[in-house]
Structure formats: C-alpha cells, structure tokens
Amino acid sequence: MEQPFDGLPAQAMVEMIEANTNEFLLTLGRLGGGEECSEADHQWIIGGSPLAYHNCVTRARLTEESVDEVIEESMRLLQSYNVPGSWHVGPWMGPDNLGERLVAHGFIHVGSEPGMALDLGQLNESLSVPDELVIQRVRNERELEIWTRTLGMGFGEGEVEANWVGAMYRKIGFDEEGSWHHYLGWWHGEPVATASLFLGAGVAGIYFVFTLPQARRQGIGAAITLAALQDASMRGYGVGVLGSSSMGYPVYQRLGFQEYCRIEMYEWALP
Template identity: 25%
Template structure:
C-alpha cells in the first residue's frame, strides 16, 4: 500500500518530521505522532502505524488522551494508510468525517515561474502585524477564525519563524487574496496552504499569483517538491501546473 516512491518520501520528510514550533507541542511514541496547539485550534494526528497496540486500542487511547485534556483533534487518514478500514473504525468511535482533499505533489526543478502581476496588483510577503491580520481576515471568509486570538497567539511566533512565509495579494491597495508556504526543517518538500481569494475577486488569477510566488521561494530555498492538500476547487488549478495526484486524504475530527 505504501509503494509509491513520492509517498514514501513524503512520509519520511513530512508526516514523521521531528520538529516543534512555538505554541505547538509534538508528542510521539512508537505508534503515533501528534501535534497539540495552544489555544483553540484542534490538535491533529500526523502519522500512525500501530506497533505495540492494535489499531482499535490505539484509537481508544487517543480518544481518552484528548478527552482528558478536553481538546478536539483531527485524524488525517491518507489513502495509503493501513488498515484500509481505519475510516470506518474512527466513525464507529464517534469521529465525524470532514473534508476530503487530495495530496498532490509537483517536482519544481524545471518549473518556469512568471512573477509579473497586472497593473495595480501586488503580491507581498506579510512582514507586519497589520499584514498578518489582513491574511487572517481573508482566511476567515473560508474558515472560522477568532482573528484577535490568532493575532495575539501567533503573530510573535510567525514574526520569528523562518519556516513559514505568508503572502498577501493587493488590488489597488486592498487585500484580496492570501496564502502561506511552510518549510519543514531538513525536508525536500515545501507545503503550500490556505490559498484563499475573496469571493468577489475570484477568477482573476490571484490564486495563480500566490502559487507562483510560493514556488519561486521554494526553489530559492532548495526544495525539490511542493506538496498541497488540494480541495476540489483548487485541484484543477494546480494540476494545470504540473502537480500530480498522489493519494486521497480524509480528515476525521473528534470533539470530546
């Protein structure tokens, strides 16, 4: 089930990555790797492979762990994960199935990038607290966010974080689209996330601008691949630019 060479690399460099960030705690043992956020964000299971526990006992253990600390958590299941009925087992334990994106990967070695933008349009890195807030305000049109809480808890972390870059697209000075790119230390991948455009400005190429700027930075930083958890709305766009489907992803969430 895990024979795909790109998927094997992704598991090694991303799902099993050993790093911690401000406001994020990595907890791991021989069976599982999970990340726990401070604040209102749900924790998530990054990787699992039952060794000393059966899969049912592992699920029960994680439910008990997060119930004890009263924190919701997500269990990301990739199409290559075993057992193949893990989703049914999670649902039977009280998890709720949420979004089902796809993992797509692009080898950016020969990727040709055009960083030109239309007149009155600029793409900028978020380098101030106000730009960070503008990024979040755009994101909040798609995902529920407490913007003040996010700014208070995460701006200082982002300001000093060399492994994440946020981009905001402005049209005539108004923020209209935003996205981020993450760089796991010592990985050959970069991950692109949260590409969001205000509804009244969709279809004008702003997602493409954000994609180009992020790929350009990844190339400059020596990454070989770009990975994205692509929802159905963004998958056709990135597939036009060399991204290849690797596997499906299903997110299951448990709320104590």
C-alpha cells in the first residue's frame, strides 16, 4: 500500500475509487434495464447484462444478522433474470467475513482488482509515444463500432462483453460535455487499442484499457491512458482512479498511479 497524497488521506482515496466504480457499474446496468436496489446498507443493479461483472452488488455494509438474507435475495434476483452475477467487495464493505459468507452460498472468489489512484498534478507525461501512433476520441457511431470491434478482440469476455458495452455506450451518445469519453489508438493505420474515461463521483475513472496482443510492449497502453487522463485534467479533474489488471499494473505505476486498496471479486454462475 502506497502513501497517501499530500492533504488526501488514504481512506479518502479508497472512497473515491469505490465511488467512481459504483457509479460506473450502476450507470451501465441502468442503461441495460437492470433492476436497482438502493438501501441504506446495500446497493445493486441486476438483470441488465449477460455479464456477471455487470449484474452486481456494488455496496454492502451488512451485519452478521443481515448478511445471509441479503446474499440470498441477490441470488433469487439473479435466478429470476436467468443471469450470472457478482459481488464487488471493497475494503469498507462488511461484515468482515463477507467473502466467506458469499462462498458458503455458492459464489466463487475469482480474484481481486488493485484499486489505484493518481494525483493528476503528478501525472508522468514524459513517456515516449510509439512512432505512427494516433489517438483519437470516439465521436460518432462509426468510430464506436471500430472501438467495439477492437475491444472484442481479446478484452474480458471477448465479443459478448464488447458488444454489450458498445451497445450501452451507443445509448449514451457522444456529448462533448458528458461524463463518458472513449479513445481509439491507431498504429500504422490500424486500430489496436481502446480506453474509456468516466467522469463520476468527482474523479476521472479509466476503464476498458486494451491493446491487441501484436501491438503490446510498445507503450501504446500507457499512451492511450495518458491521453484520457490529460483530457480529464483539461476538464478540471484532479484525481484519476482505476481498477488494474496484473498486465496493466506496471504500466499504470509508470504513469504515477499508486495502489490504495483491493476490490475482491466473487461470482455466481447459472446452474
């Protein structure tokens, strides 16, 4: 765990990471038509996606007395929509044995995402950019189609995930002053990389960073992430946040990101 930024305690950074992720998941789930629950001690969006990651419990501050009932209620809803689902268990969620209770009910622990944050005033902008790399912001449906097709060539669950996400972004549109902005990286005239910027909860969230395998280890992932963060900074945002893959972790460290927490992932599959 890294030291907090000057004037920003580590707990505040964790809360920013969790809040942006929460808004990101809820917004996409609503667009998909998911059923939302927002109680004082838990929150979810379920039924709007074919993906476990996006039929999810995003917040839970439960007690030993209430935890099993809420887990079972989320499972009944997943079953009623006939979709897989997940719990995104952050450090401020409870009770302390929440993960154990999920596993006892049939969820599988599938790993964790490092929650990372960056003071955009400390962004490392000196990284070298590969020759002939062009990064553009997606501004119309044709460009979003290319973005979607590129993402589907290896990110997450492949075409299924990319097509659903692309369809949700198509619903949002391309408002210059909106909360969502998407980026395409072109190298030697071919689309090879993607990224998305979500401006929510007062911070800039980075999502869907992907580079085609044949274009990796060239600095393209870092360059497209840098472009999105520079855009956020120009829009007045001071903090960037993201959940990192193991592959992306050293890339984000070079940009200046620090790890502040881990988001544990528990998934439930259809019988």
